[in-house]
Amino acid sequence: xxxxxxxxxxxxxxxxxxxxxxxxxxxxxxxxxxxxxxxxxxxxxxxxxxxxxxxxxxxxxxxxxxxxxxxxxxxxxxxxxxxxxxxxxxxxxxxxxxxxxxxxxxxxxxxxxxxxxxxxxxxxxxxxxxxxxxxxxxxxxxxxxxxxxxxxxxxxxxxxxxxxxxxxxxxxxxxxxxxxxxxxxxxxxxxxxxxxxxxxxxxxxxxxxxxxxxxxxxxxxxxxxxxxxxxxxxxxxxxxxxxxxxxxxxxxxxxxxxxxxxxxxxxxxxxxxxxxxxxxxxxxxxxxxxxxxxxxxxxxxxxxxxxxxxxxxxxxxxxxxxxxxxxxxxxxxxxxxxxxxxxxxxxxxxxxxxxxxxxxxxxxxxxxxxxxxxxxxxxxxxxxxxxxxxxxxxxxxxxxxxxxxxxxxxxxxxxxxxxxxxxxxxxxxxxxxxxxxxxxxxx
Numbered sequence: 001x002x003x004x005x006x007x008x009x010x011x012x013x014x015x016x017x018x019x020x021x022x023x024x025x026x027x028x029x030x031x032x033x034x035x036x037x038x039x040x041x042x043x044x045x046x047x048x049x050x051x052x053x054x055x056x057x058x059x060x061x062x063x064x065x066x067x068x069x070x071x072x073x074x075x076x077x078x079x080x081x082x083x084x085x086x087x088x089x090x091x092x093x094x095x096x097x098x099x100x101x102x103x104x105x106x107x108x109x110x111x112x113x114x115x116x117x118x119x120x121x122x123x124x125x126x127x128x129x130x131x132x133x134x135x136x137x138x139x140x141x142x143x144x145x146x147x148x149x150x151x152x153x154x155x156x157x158x159x160x161x162x163x164x165x166x167x168x169x170x171x172x173x174x175x176x177x178x179x180x181x182x183x184x185x186x187x188x189x190x191x192x193x194x195x196x197x198x199x200x201x202x203x204x205x206x207x208x209x210x211x212x213x214x215x216x217x218x219x220x221x222x223x224x225x226x227x228x229x230x231x232x233x234x235x236x237x238x239x240x241x242x243x244x245x246x247x248x249x250x251x252x253x254x255x256x257x258x259x260x261x262x263x264x265x266x267x268x269x270x271x272x273x274x275x276x277x278x279x280x281x282x283x284x285x286x287x288x289x290x291x292x293x294x295x296x297x298x299x300x301x302x303x304x305x306x307x308x309x310x311x312x313x314x315x316x317x318x319x320x321x322x323x324x325x326x327x328x329x330x331x332x333x334x335x336x337x338x339x340x341x342x343x344x345x346x347x348x349x350x351x352x353x354x355x356x357x358x359x360x361x362x363x364x365x366x367x368x369x370x371x372x373x374x375x376x377x378x379x380x381x382x383x384x385x386x387x388x389x390x391x392x393x394x395x396x397x398x399x400x401x402x403x404x405x406x407x408x409x410x411x412x413x414x415x416x417x418x419x420x421x422x423x424x425x426x427x428x429x430x431x432x433x434x435x436x437x438x439x440x441x442x443x
Contacts, residue, residue: 025215029280032219036284039220040227048228054221055285061211062290065204067164069293070314071176072201077307078180079194086421087177087311093417094312098320099356101409104256105322106352109329112248114348118240118330119337122390169314176310208293219284226286226396238394241334245398248326249405257322257412264419265426268412270433274298275411279404286396288403292317295411302432303425304418312417316410323405324372327398328355331373335387343383351376 021027040048078087155170157163163171183190258268272279275298278291292313299309332351336343354376377383391398418424 025212026277026280028216029219029277029284032216033223033280033284036220036223036225037227039224040229041232045228045231048224050225051221051228052225055218055223055225058211058214058218058221059285059287059290061214062208062293063167065208065211066169066289066292067167067172069201069204069208069296070169070172070310071164071179072197072204073296073306074173074176074310074314075180075183076194076197076201077305077310078177079183079190079197080306084181084184087181087307090308090311090417090421090423091315093420094315094413095319097413097417097420098316101256101260101322101413102320102325103352103356105252105325105409106329106355108252108256109248109326110333110348110352112244112251113330113333113337116240116244117337118244119334119339122238122240122334122338170318173311173314180307205293205297212294215281215284215290218290219281222285230393230396238390241330241391242394242397245327245330246401248330249323249401252322252326253405253408257409260412260416264416266415266429266433271411271415272408273436274302274433275408278407282403282407283400286399286403288317288407291407295407299411299414299418302415303428304414305421305423308418308421308423309414312414313410316413317406320410320413321402321406322409323402325355326405327402328373328376331391332377332383335377335390336383338390339384339387341383 036048036051039051078084154168155174157166157168157171157175160175163175183194254268261268261271275295278295278298281291281294282288296309296313299313300306329351332355333343333348335341355372374385374388377385415424415429419426
């Protein structure tokens with residue numbers, strides 16, 4: 001019997017549940033994406049084309065916070081760690097993991113594009129002057145791509161402040177490792193400064209929380225521009241390649257990454273549910289950068305060690321580009337097939353080896369996938385770089401697939417390496433992944 005003096009709480013009213021649903025960032029971003037597609041396809045493509053500044057402004061807002069957040073996260077993680085050997089050990093494990101998994105992604109893309117042959121019966125249309133001009137800008141940028149030596153040298157900033165103004169994640173990461181190491185060596189003397197960085201980190205995450213309120217508007221603007229400018233019709237002629245890229249990326253996520261998660265006793269599906277807000281954010285903006293700050297917090301909340309998260313996730317944004325790797329191999333072979341360019345096994349192995357190096361810098365610049373491809377094709381074969389014009393119309397649609405695959409791949413990498421390093425609270429991780437409610441940043 002129920003106690004009259006302690007009545008059971010009344011079930012939530014439908015209106016109240018509906019209000020909570022629409023307050024969820026997850027739902028709001030979905031609505032923004034749907035409205036963007038509606039404007040770009042059904043209502044006014046010309047108006048939709050003018051929405052690009054909305055998405056770009058949001059990405060810039062997030063990008064301005066990435067450097068200080070990474071710096072504070074890594075400094076406080078290493079500073080409180082007190083074990084400098086662990087830093088080197090985590091870094092080595094991360095590099096080994098990145099190279100193995102990136103190779104798997106490249107090989108998978110190469111196998112699928114050879115089996116499906118999406119470019120075999122494709123008749124490329126004559127490239128317009130505008131398309132050739134755009135390809136020319138990518139080829140020009142490819143000439144200035146950094147060599148392996150330059151890439152490594154560029155990790156060292158010219159000035160301390162310059163690392164933050166340049167937007168180079170690896171430069172900020174290097175400074176953070178050095179400062180965190182110094183604070184760790186200072187012991188008790190460094191604690192006041194360490195506490196200050198903790199406070200600064202909390203403040204920056206609050207700022208990100210405020211910026212995230214704009215995510216649905218950004219998703220609307222970015223998606224409206226994409227549909228309005230490129231049009232759904234632009235993908236029809238290249239639908240087979242687009243499907244191959246999406247299916248291959250999905251196979252990589254659910255088979256390769258799924259097995260990696262299963263090997264440490266966790267469900268990939270539950271992890272994807274946990275980061276669904278970030279996945280939608282990437283889908284709406286076609287960039288994985290806006291999801292970096294909330295991913296740092298979510299992985300810590302999952303039970304991953306703060307220092308491991310701070311080292312692995314930002315490094316993965318430059319070294320662990322699984323989706324980009326799949327795209328690069330498939331796009332290169334597609335162009336060869338569509339232009340009837342012979343590409344034997346030795347050429348393809350050469351392509352694979354070069355892409356293992358060149359793919360590392362693909363995230364550092366806008367249009368990185370095209371620039372990397374422009375630089376790689378002449379090195380390994382006689383595939384005409386003018387064939388890139390065929391891909392311009394669908395690149396924006398493939399960039400969403402690349403960015404989402406990259407995001408998931410780096411999240412899985414952080415969890416796996418945390419577990420490998422015995423720096424993962426497994427009980428906490430299981431409890432968090434079992435929770436079915438929203439996991440958004442609260443401010």
